[in-house]
Amino acid sequence: MSRTLLSRRGLIVSGTALGGLWLAGCDRLSQAPEAAKFLDRDDQLNMSAQRLLLAGQPLAREFKTSEISRVFKANGSIAPQDPAYLALVQSRFANWALTVTGLVQRPLALSLAQLRALPARTQTTRHDCVEGWSAIGQWTGPQLSGLLRTAGLQPHARYVVFHCADTLGDSRYYESIDLFDAFHPQTILAHTMNGQPLAVAHGAPIRLRVERQLGYKQAKYVMGIEVTNSLDHIEGGGGGYWEDRGYEWYAGI
Amino acid sequence: MSDAVLRTNGATGSQPHAEVIYRHTVVVRVTHWINVVCLTLLLLSGLQIFCAHPMLYWGQKGDEYDRPFVSIDADDWRKEHPEGVTRIGPLTFRTTGVLGVSDGEVRAYPRWLTLPANRDLATGRRWHFFTAWIFVINGLVYLLSNTLNGHFKRDLAPTRKQLQPRHIWMDIVDHVKLKHPVGEAAKHYNVLQKFAYLGVILLIVLMVLTGLTMSPGVDAAVPWLLNLFGGRQSARTVHWICANLIVLFVLVHVAEVFLAGVVNEVGSMITGRYRIKTGDGH
Numbered sequence: 001m002s003r004t005l006l007s008r009r010g011l012i013v014s015g016t017a018l019g020g021l022w023l024a025g026c027d028r029l030s031q032a033p034e035a036a037k038f039l040d041r042d043d044q045l046n047m048s049a050q051r052l053l054l055a056g057q058p059l060a061r062e063f064k065t066s067e068i069s070r071v072f073k074a075n076g077s078i079a080p081q082d083p084a085y086l087a088l089v090q091s092r093f094a095n096w097a098l099t100v101t102g103l104v105q106r107p108l109a110l111s112l113a114q115l116r117a118l119p120a121r122t123q124t125t126r127h128d129c130v131e132g133w134s135a136i137g138q139w140t141g142p143q144l145s146g147l148l149r150t151a152g153l154q155p156h157a158r159y160v161v162f163h164c165a166d167t168l169g170d171s172r173y174y175e176s177i178d179l180f181d182a183f184h185p186q187t188i189l190a191h192t193m194n195g196q197p198l199a200v201a202h203g204a205p206i207r208l209r210v211e212r213q214l215g216y217k218q219a220k221y222v223m224g225i226e227v228t229n230s231l232d233h234i235e236g237g238g239g240g241y242w243e244d245r246g247y248e249w250y251a252g253i
Numbered sequence: 254m255s256d257a258v259l260r261t262n263g264a265t266g267s268q269p270h271a272e273v274i275y276r277h278t279v280v281v282r283v284t285h286w287i288n289v290v291c292l293t294l295l296l297l298s299g300l301q302i303f304c305a306h307p308m309l310y311w312g313q314k315g316d317e318y319d320r321p322f323v324s325i326d327a328d329d330w331r332k333e334h335p336e337g338v339t340r341i342g343p344l345t346f347r348t349t350g351v352l353g354v355s356d357g358e359v360r361a362y363p364r365w366l367t368l369p370a371n372r373d374l375a376t377g378r379r380w381h382f383f384t385a386w387i388f389v390i391n392g393l394v395y396l397l398s399n400t401l402n403g404h405f406k407r408d409l410a411p412t413r414k415q416l417q418p419r420h421i422w423m424d425i426v427d428h429v430k431l432k433h434p435v436g437e438a439a440k441h442y443n444v445l446q447k448f449a450y451l452g453v454i455l456l457i458v459l460m461v462l463t464g465l466t467m468s469p470g471v472d473a474a475v476p477w478l479l480n481l482f483g484g485r486q487s488a489r490t491v492h493w494i495c496a497n498l499i500v501l502f503v504l505v506h507v508a509e510v511f512l513a514g515v516v517n518e519v520g521s522m523i524t525g526r527y528r529i530k531t532g533d534g535h
Contacts, residue, residue, distance in 0.1 A: 014382065019293075023293075023297065023368065026294065026368055026369075027368065027369045027370050027378070028327030030368075030369050030376045030379070030380065031369075032374075036376075036379070037514045038535075039376075039379040039380065039383050040379060042378075042379055042382035042383040042386065044385050045382070045383075046382060048470065049470075050393055052472050052475070053470070053471065053474035053475070054470060054473060056346045057474050058473065058476075059471060059473065059480070060473040061473070061476055062474060063313070067313065067314075067316070069314055069316070070318060071318040073316045073318065114373065126313055126314060126469070126485065128469050128485060129306070129316075130305070130307040130374065130378075131305040131374065132303070132305055132306035132308075132489060133306050133315055133316035133317070133486075134303070134313060134315060134316070134485050134486055135314050135316055138316050161399040192387060203433075211469065211473070212469050212470045212472075212473045213469060213470065214469060230457075242375075245375060246373075246375030246376060246379070248377070248378070248379075248382075252468055252469060253382065253465075253467070253468035253469075253470060253471065
């Protein structure tokens with residue numbers, strides 16, 4: 001009896017020790033670049049599965065205006081200190097222009113007034129942060145598809161990159177989406193939030209809304225749109241500020 | 254097989270009345286151990302993800318401006334030595350050292366319960382989703398093969414007799430007395446065991462569905478799933494509750510394995526063969 005007890009205790013102790021060792025191994029493993037590369041395959045799996053589900057381009061749920069969050073949490077950059085941006089705020093974005101460049105037939109430069117004059121879509125949607133919280137807001141702005149059609153895409157265009165005015169930590173914020181999401185009806189450049197001009201904390205003068213992806217894809221302070229066929233040459237090559245820091249490029253989950 | 258049975262029979266070492274049955278198919282055994290690995294990784298990476306926003310709400314939306322249903326946080330971030338405070342509904346617990354604040358750091362779960370140990374949401378998510386894919390494929394193999402081969406109907410569905418209140422009551426009494434079945438009775442799962450196994454399968458299905466409901470992409474494709482759980486934040490809360498219940502299942506499951514005889518029980522999940530003591534003493 002005592003012998004069995006001892007062996008049981010031995011089993012528990014060695015089992016726990018083995019488990020601990022194994023988990024410490026997992027911890028170390030995630031720091032090794034090769035292993036990280038392997039784990040990173042979740043991105044392609046998630047994206048392929050969701051693209052199958054989203055083949056019919058369904059819309060993200062739109063809510064009643066009564067469901068709008070009383071306070072919409074402002075996250076990430078909320079008051080950029082970049083001198084060029086501060087100057088724009090000072091002049092109420094009078095000298096601001098959104099450029100559309102890269103693999104397009106006709107590069108564009110639109111003032112805020114021109115952008116506001118374009119046909120706009122209004123949508124009340126839920127914003128899901130990668131951290132786990134959600135807030136509901138109403139967004140108004142022109143569809144990205146309209147701008148891209150006006151500019152005219154070149155045949156080998158694949159991605160739309162958003163260059164932003166804010167510096168987070170040591171580098172400039174940027175984001176990118178592919179044409180599947182770029183031409184979705186709910187993908188808009190919002191200049192109005194809850195019926196008011198977009199506040200600085202939320203990305204004035206315009207922020208991207210890609211409603212079927214997480215918060216970090218909703219780039220704020222958008223200054224320039226660049227159409228490309230590869231993301232490799234931009235910043236860290238991950239296709240976005242947070243992507244360069246380990247987050248998935250496809251943020252549908 | 255329990256030591257209690259061994260003792261009542263006065264058997265010492267040799268087992269004159271032992272019978273060996275083939276208890277677990279190869280699919281059950283392989284999927285079981287893959288589950289052990291996956292659930293461990295999913296739990297620890299899940300707790301890492303939870304740390305990024307250690308609050309839970311009901312409904313569609315929820316952030317610092319809303320009233321959480323659960324929070325595992327510091328009492329005051331600005332204090333030099335904040336206290337860990339866990340709130341569940343109206344209840345408040347001081348949990349410094351384990352929950353809310355541990356290792357001198359404000360973090361919902363302690364280092365030894367998160368993967369990776371450091372606060373690292375990006376890597377936690379990679380582990381969680383990568384493992385979830387293996388876990389879901391493994392689960393589908395288990396569900397499909399055991400539906401087709403009749404395992405669920407034959408071994409897991411409670412019989413009419415087992416569902417009688419009197420029978421269930423007797424089974425509860427047996428469990429409380431730590432009395433384990435012998436002979437013919439040991440060849441089949443008892444009714445509480447069946448409830449537990451079917452229950453944990455249901456929990457795992459709920460776990461996967463609430464996990465998917467947290468995805469804005471899946472919500473656009475399958476909006477009814479979101480309605481089922483009453484919103485994204487509700488789904489996140491149910492996901493957390495199910496995780497806790499699965500941990501509870503595993504604790505009871507492992508305790509029962511030890512009570513019933515760890516070598517025979519674990520051995521049967523490796524080789525498939527299970528030793529049964531014929532019930533002379535009972």
